[in-house]
Amino acid sequence: MDRRETGHPLSESQEQAPRLLTGTGVSPGSGYGPAYLVIGDIPEPAPGSRHDGDAQAERGRAEQALDDVAADLESRGARAGGEAEEVLGAQAMMARDPGLAEEVGSLIAEGVAAPRAVFEAFGKYRELLSAAGGYLGERVADLDDIRDRAIALLTGLPLPGVPTSAAKPFVLIAKDLAPADTALLSKDVVAAFVTEQGGPTSHTAILARSMGVPAVVGCAGATAVAQGTAVLVDGASGRVRLSPDEGEVAAARNADEARRAVLSAVTGPGATADGHAVPLLANIGGPRDLDAALASGAEGVGLYRTEFLFLDRDAAPTPEEQEEAYRAVFDAFPGGRVVVRTLDAGADKPLAFLPPHGEEPNPALGERGVRLFRRYPDVMTDQLGALARAAAGTSATVEIMAPMVATAEEAAWFAQACRTAGLENAGIMIEVPSAAIRAADLIERVDFFSIGTNDLTQYALAADRQVSEVAELQDPWHPAVLDLIGMAASAAADAGKGCGVCGEAAADPVLACVLVGMGVTSLSMAAPALPPVRAVLARHTREQCRQAAAAARAATSPAEARTAARERLPELDSLAL
Numbered sequence: 001m002d003r004r005e006t007g008h009p010l011s012e013s014q015e016q017a018p019r020l021l022t023g024t025g026v027s028p029g030s031g032y033g034p035a036y037l038v039i040g041d042i043p044e045p046a047p048g049s050r051h052d053g054d055a056q057a058e059r060g061r062a063e064q065a066l067d068d069v070a071a072d073l074e075s076r077g078a079r080a081g082g083e084a085e086e087v088l089g090a091q092a093m094m095a096r097d098p099g100l101a102e103e104v105g106s107l108i109a110e111g112v113a114a115p116r117a118v119f120e121a122f123g124k125y126r127e128l129l130s131a132a133g134g135y136l137g138e139r140v141a142d143l144d145d146i147r148d149r150a151i152a153l154l155t156g157l158p159l160p161g162v163p164t165s166a167a168k169p170f171v172l173i174a175k176d177l178a179p180a181d182t183a184l185l186s187k188d189v190v191a192a193f194v195t196e197q198g199g200p201t202s203h204t205a206i207l208a209r210s211m212g213v214p215a216v217v218g219c220a221g222a223t224a225v226a227q228g229t230a231v232l233v234d235g236a237s238g239r240v241r242l243s244p245d246e247g248e249v250a251a252a253r254n255a256d257e258a259r260r261a262v263l264s265a266v267t268g269p270g271a272t273a274d275g276h277a278v279p280l281l282a283n284i285g286g287p288r289d290l291d292a293a294l295a296s297g298a299e300g301v302g303l304y305r306t307e308f309l310f311l312d313r314d315a316a317p318t319p320e321e322q323e324e325a326y327r328a329v330f331d332a333f334p335g336g337r338v339v340v341r342t343l344d345a346g347a348d349k350p351l352a353f354l355p356p357h358g359e360e361p362n363p364a365l366g367e368r369g370v371r372l373f374r375r376y377p378d379v380m381t382d383q384l385g386a387l388a389r390a391a392a393g394t395s396a397t398v399e400i401m402a403p404m405v406a407t408a409e410e411a412a413w414f415a416q417a418c419r420t421a422g423l424e425n426a427g428i429m430i431e432v433p434s435a436a437i438r439a440a441d442l443i444e445r446v447d448f449f450s451i452g453t454n455d456l457t458q459y460a461l462a463a464d465r466q467v468s469e470v471a472e473l474q475d476p477w478h479p480a481v482l483d484l485i486g487m488a489a490s491a492a493a494d495a496g497k498g499c500g501v502c503g504e505a506a507a508d509p510v511l512a513c514v515l516v517g518m519g520v521t522s523l524s525m526a527a528p529a530l531p532p533v534r535a536v537l538a539r540h541t542r543e544q545c546r547q548a549a550a551a552a553r554a555a556t557s558p559a560e561a562r563t564a565a566r567e568r569l570p571e572l573d574s575l576a577l
């Protein structure tokens with residue numbers, strides 16, 4: 001919900017706030033708009049809190065808050081239409097319930113402060129609903145949401161949840177964002193993302209890049225920014241400027257446009273300056289990303305993250321629903337290549353209906369990816385079956401790959417499962433160090449590799465990609481990661497098979513040259529990253545890429561590797577990269 005829509009006051013003064021915050025820029029470009037802070041749980045108002053004695057005024061405040069909540073739910077419902085309108089309408093009715101208002105009123109008459117009165121009155125209703133169980137029991141979450149919204153309005157806290165519409169795009173600020181929070185967002189709503197946590201490979205970063213929205217992560221102090229403050233975000237340098245003057249905003253816009261113009265001047269299939277083809281493919285989360293992929297000249301899809309179809313649901317999508325989504329993607333690239341990744345659930349992408357066996361102290365090292373896929377054979381059969389049916393009627397070359405493969409046995413098992421389902425091209429992601437080190441064993445069992453540098457970096461450096469405190473270690477430029485990539489690419493080349501990269505490393509134009517220099521055969525990335533990567537490859541020869549790769553691997557730190565590679569790629573400056 002957008003508080004500007006309810007006419008509620010936006011912010012307290014922030015004269016003491018710093019004007020500049022810095023974090024890690026993870027999605028280039030500049031974004032400008034009013035801050036919209038998202039917070040997680042609304043804290044419980046202190047037990048025993050009392051109002052100042054004017055019970056009538058306090059009651060009026062409480063009623064107004066409940067009314068604002070209901071009106072907002074109704075107006076959002078009317079904008080969304082369909083099932084959402086019904087659901088939000090039912091929630092608005094709960095907020096307008098006269099019995100509830102009565103309960104709040106009598107608590108206030110006893111001296112209880114409005115936020116606490118709302119909390120306690122909702123508590124009684126909550127118990128009744130929970131005890132009723134079944135459908136009514138399931139409405140408890142809706143009731144909690146109304147309660148939290150009303151308490152937020154009464155206490156001046158930002159509202160929970162992420163708004164999905166706005167009169168003017170805002171800068172979304174949060175501690176961190178879950179994929180489900182952001183799945184419905186679009187560029188029309190969000191001018192930029194700023195999160196306090198997360199590193200360059202967190203899902204906020206991935207999502208921002210795929211939307212082409214500037215983003216800064218790991219930005220200390222971001223959630224202390226007052227709601228509604230004007231914010232200018234530079235998604236390349238990581239600078240977040242608060243209340244910038246007009247000149248700063250105009251300069252940022254001009255620089256952004258100039259950069260875009262230089263980069264989009266190079267078009268056509270990916271290739272080095274001496275004509276060595278490097279197909280440039282798009283990473284997508286589903287059919288809704290296709291327009292951006294096609295507009296950026298993607299030659300196909302190098303990573304279709306199918307788990308996005310499964311997120312935020314109570315059960316897996318039906319085989320028919322899956323088939324339709326897969327077909328839409330295949331049909332968008334007639335004669336092209338589409339690499340589909342089977343469900344990558346677990347760890348940072350948990351699915352309620354596919355839980356791991358037990359409590360996991362380290363979910364990134366637990367049952368995720370192909371490990372979880374094996375535990376749920378019905379889910380696997382449905383997905384591979386839907387893929388095979390969708391692939392049967394398309395001219396696209398469909399390739400299927402499994403995430404998180406660690407052993408030759410898993411690689412063989414997956415290839416066999418694909419063949420049984422009638423899918424011919426079966427590959428694996430290389431994102432676990434064991435798979436890279438023993439790549440020669442694994443490539444014998446499959447048709448191709450695709451390197452997931454996000455997880456490969458996480459596991460090589462033992463640095464959880466969700467933990468911002470170790471974000472510095474989460475750097476794919478680390479020579480140890482480059483060595484692992486080199487091992488996988490060489491093993492694939494020796495076997496005469498393809499080895500792409502679909503992790504975020506491919507989206508870094510300088511690193512893209514290094515990857516090509518190590519023998520990587522295709523690069524897949526979020527659509528907005530394609531023009532800069534295409535431009536930089538087109539200006540350098542394969543030999544220059546090889547030299548950049550050798551220099552980077554000879555370095556002893558990520559910073560040295562970057563500098564060494566840049567020195568061998570002379571055209572970077574002319575591209576403003």
Ligand SMILES: C=C(OP(=O)(O)O)C(=O)O
Binds near residue numbers: 305344502504
């Ligand atoms: C592409 C990858 O997969 P994801 O980011 O979805 O885990 C990766 O790990 O590099």
Ligand SMILES: [Mg+2]
Binds near residue numbers: 403
């Ligand atoms: Mg991965």
